[in-house]
Amino acid sequence: MKTIAATRNFWLLVAVGGLVTAVGLGAAHQMELHGHVITGMDNSIVWGLPHVFAIFMIVAASGVLNVASIGSVFGQPAYKPRAPLSGLLCLALLAGGLMVLMLDLGRPERVIVAATHYNLKSVFAWNVLLYSGMAAVVVVYLWTMFERRYKAWSRPAGMAVLLWRFVLTTGTGLIFGFLVARQAYQSALLAPLFIVMSFAWGLAVFLVVQAAMYRWNDRRLPPELQHRLARLLGIFIAASLYLVAVYHLTNLYFERQAGFEAFILRDGGVFPLLFWGGYVLLGSVLPMALLLHPRPPGEAAVLAAALLVVAGAFAWLFVFIVGGQAYPLDIFPGHVASSAFGDGQVATYRPTAPEWLLGLGGLGAAFLLTTIGVRVLDFMPQDDLPTARP
């Protein structure tokens, strides 16, 4: 029932989400007015914090559909009631991520050019099509779930969504995988790595949102289901960690990559700190310990683990995107290089307030869309099992 308290809470959440989004839009406006000179980015670090936020949201948007896929495609009854929420979160995160990506462009007002001129050799251009296509297939999928007449189409639509998101995350990984210039990238491993990371990040976001919704509605997730979701997240984290390890081990095996790996894993200051402390310890080992513990984790432990996974994702993306650019290009192998343009030197990057605010604005937009969607379209998972709090 939409009680007065629920309605008041709804408008409060809308106001908070709207405010954060508006501040983000204001920051983007400042960036457009003054140029990127007011950010921490320069000609060495060309992609900064906005890309960290945007890529997190886009990758998580694909992964959050896990829950729907497990329900619709693999026929797991406990996941089916969660499929609509998973679809809605996908659309919301995709919108938030794209908002940040578009507003970080040097010429955001020319976004129409990106929609009317395609260089089909560009992975970016593929991604423009993949993102809009993703939104379209998810809308169709949601439709089949809500419209009783089209229920029979729900499974094929779910299958289409599943396939599309594999391609989408492959595309996101290949944005970096096809960059031959920089030592951090140019690896085919990045496509599967992004897919597996999307599983973990998406499920973590789903669990956070679900926990909040259940708490506000004073309901409780069936313990058995909670346990299953927790174990699934634990397995996804382990799989991500494995692929990250393989990525670094292959690099360490190639002598020409030794300098870069030493920089990221040991000598690079903030980057090794974020990698080991942020991604490995807080974002992977600790949540795995919480989730895969022989004694089933409680609500608080699952929520903490999911939040840690999200924090670890940001740490990893920062190391991957900014650290990958901070390490100097090897234009003259076997030589020490120096110039007034930072050749041979590690580039420094300090994100400024507009970048933080734009990134948070994207999260705010995703939050706002989720809040409105959940309220208006009634996405609360309806389990047949008793769920009221004792």
Place this chain on the structure above:
Amino acid sequence: MSDSPKRADGGRRAWLGAAAAGVAGVVLAPGVRLIEVARAAPAKTAGADPAVRWGLLIDTTKCAPGCEDCVRACHAENGLAPPTRPTDARWMRKVEIKEMKTGRQASVPVMCQHCAEPPCVDVCPTGASFKRADGIVLVDRHRCIGCRYCMMACPYKARSFVHEPLAGQKPEVPRGKGCVEGCTLCVHRLDRGQALTACAEACTRAGHGAILFGDLNDPASEIARRVRELQSTQLRADLKLDPGVRYHGI
């Protein structure tokens, strides 16, 4: 939070209908107008000769460490303020290198290498990065959306992003805040019929003779003859991008 399924379904339909109409109106109306604007953008430069491959031969044995005559000439020619900060545009720079094994040193001017297989052109989502028929790699300032993917893809750090509003632009070298740019091989000079880039001219005028510009495809040209006779290398030759800029002495 939920009402009866029937009422919820009806509410959803009405809401979805209204939302869809709103979104369609907001998206389509300006879009129709913007497509017209986008299509009205000027056509690409025509007239480049596909038989020509413009290029540079840089003789580092004649290039003195610390000499920046070419860099200054480039930036003056193209209306760039002398760069001092990491956000300032640099179309050309001097890189001082020292071989780790032997200690051998060289001073190397680096700019866009005008690759035959340019990664910046491959990755550009809108086709703003393009290669002319005569091998010059350029950015169409009307089509660049400022995504900076080309800067991620360039192995030579040859491109700059315009980080702030510009003043005092040269009419023959249009630039724009929020766009990416780099060495054009002084395409405005070539298209006017001049024979030299600003960097090559300055280097020659100062008596160094370290930068030679010309048509690599013309066997009779000075540059083609020197490339035939002298040992020269391409930067990051392992990437097989076939740059139009060659270096002697490194």
